[in-house]
């Protein structure tokens with residue numbers, strides 16, 4: 373822990389890689405846990421696919437609005453602490469689509485899989501508010517089908533996002549993986565762009581799929597970030 377706090381203090385460019393374990397503390401369920409987003413759904417990956425959106429927009433809409441949208445959720449201490457560090461000297465690449473990092477004021481966020489609240493009509497391309505989408509998935513103006521700008525199964529990550537993310541990893545002199553088992557591709561592959569000498573720490577409750585050189589703090593992210601906050605305050 374002390375080693376990590378010292379590394380954060382010393383670093384000039386920190387890049388964070390985060391996942392669902394950061395937002396569970398804001399009441400947003402993890403994708404794959406027993407009580408998570410996918411629990412009880414027969415084929416969640418299909419429900420969240422490009423094909424389902426195209427072929428069965430109603431089923432897609434019901435799944436995402438019931439299981440993924442938590443508009444009352446607010447950023448927690450982890451989002452806030454990461455935001456403070458990013459605004460000072462870092463970048464965040466997050467897999468989360470809940471928008472909580474931006475809500476926490478983070479000005480250097482790459483939303484790798486997009487943002488649920490970034491909604492648009494597929495017919496005319498116009499941006500649509502969440503309030504309108506919550507009423508109906510048809511665009512009021514032209515009846516077009518509204519979708520969130522997130523990456524669905526069967527869709528690929530925009531090359532601009534891939535490039536920016538790879539750059540953030542290459543530029544970092546400290547990498548911090550938080551709240552992700554690091555098993556989703558291509559997100560987990562990003563780490564290959566790091567400089568050989570860049571230290572990597574991971575904070576996660578479970579062990580993660582990452583190279584042996586990663587120093588894992590196997591604990592709850594909220595507990596660890598409370599320690600980090602205290603440690604940084606006393607410098």
Ligand SMILES: [Zn+2]
Pocket residue numbers: 493494495496497498511513514515516
């Ligand atoms: Zn439209």
